[in-house]
Amino acid sequence: MQDWISVALPKGRLGEKAYDLFERIGYGCPSIREDNRKLIFENEEARVRYFWAKPSDVSIYVERGAADVGVAGKDILLEYAPDVYELNDLKMGRCRMMVAGQPGALEETGRTLRVATKFPRIAAKHFAAQSREIEIIKLNGSIEIAPLLGLSDVIVDIVETGTTLKENGLIPLEEVVPISARFIANRVSYKFKNERMREMQERIGALIAEKQ
């Protein structure tokens, strides 16, 4: 009897795209497409189980072994540094972590730079590498408004198209790190369910190589 594999998917568009990928490589679970109130979806035959989680929680489920594998953005992995294996770059959900602000916002080097962000760890590391003194203002959403109201000088946030920035009179100033979705695995599950997890990793790798 094969081991079950539990997969934590991030709610939203990225999770749906990731599920499409799993389906294409033989881990489909048709019930997930039905719009119902179920939380966990199982395919008895493929012995695979899916559930949706808040994107920032996926790595927690995987780290603690409640899910064997999962899909998480590199932003989450950098910010929370969960102790998991990062097996593949899925090359989807691509975007960039950027420093943004009003034009010239970084040039005022004479005083402490105020940085508003949802990602304090990433922001701190980025500016520490430049030896620049900053003050981090942790916000939980609508980061773009902070420089407009004078709450911060710049923001560190994910930029996909830059439209939101432009509409608010902000521009991208520096790239922090490129972001994409990663296939992550629990360290202990990877050992006990090695054959199945490796098969999954290899099929994902093959599909991504083929797409390129």
Place this chain on the structure above:
Amino acid sequence: MIAPAPRKRSELATLELRALYAQYGYREFRMNKFEEYDFYAEYRSFLQAEDVLTFHDPSGKLLALKPDITLSIVKSIKKDAHLPARLCYSETVYRTDGNAASFREIPQVGLEFIGNIDLYAAAEVLSLAIDSLRAFSPRFIMDVSHVGLAAGLLAETKLSAGKQAQLSACIRAKNAHELRALCEENGVDGALTEKLASLSSLYGTSEQVLSQAAALDVNGATHAALSELHALCSTLKEAGLPEVNIDLSLLNDLSYYNGIIFQGFLPGIHAPVISGGRYDSLLRKMHKQGGAIGFAVNVGLLDSLDTPKEKAEEPLSLSYADDGGAAAALKTARALAAEGKRILVEKSPSGQKG
């Protein structure tokens, strides 16, 4: 005969493991709950977690609750001590847990073999680690590696220590895609890059991995590491121990361990139950003779194992009405307790009114 109260898994494990280690001549080492803080400040690079829980004693001296046992054990070994010393312990350490901002008490049972570490010594310690795991579950995994292999390959890149640390982090996370990107960025040649990448991916039984790992032999350090792994695995096998796995992505902290390292896992527990390895550099730093190898069992993790709960026998209920009944109640209770029964004596509700 006394009816046993149901024990926690971690308590049983502690007793079982101490008995096991005693069989092989490991002496129990009991230590003070705290050390002077300066001691940990000096050996900071040997601590797994950076945070130390400190407090002042009445004279104002800064003390620390032990974050680690091995440091204290090695410190206690006298210069003229008879070696090898086989020591075991069951203690509590205080550490912060991952991202959590608070300290936790972690019960640990472990052993240290200090002296001349030859093949037998390493094999004995590893076999005891395997027996420790086996005491908890018939299904377990013991992963073994040698830090010299990764260190030897990383040295070939000629990159700075900081860059090498980034590469080790990729290997540890089995993150071959970023490892390759980093190597390319820093001009590491293709063949060496693929060798580093295979550290992150090679995993399996010693037979499977060691034959493939032969291709990773590039210098003296890697050669020594591979032959040591080989000798250890075949010794364990010949001695009739179950198969161990080789996980070349197992690096831990390169500054602590300098040879064989290993981790043991049980199904259903999300962190390693056993971690250990060879740590000669700590002895050198403390100006002591010889080498050392040991491991710690994080017995606290065992409480989360799904074991059928032994249902405790319901205690016999006794009651008494008022002070006049006290002597009779106590006498009966003692008689029943002597028979090994569990009892619970309460004042009867009617007695409360009177």
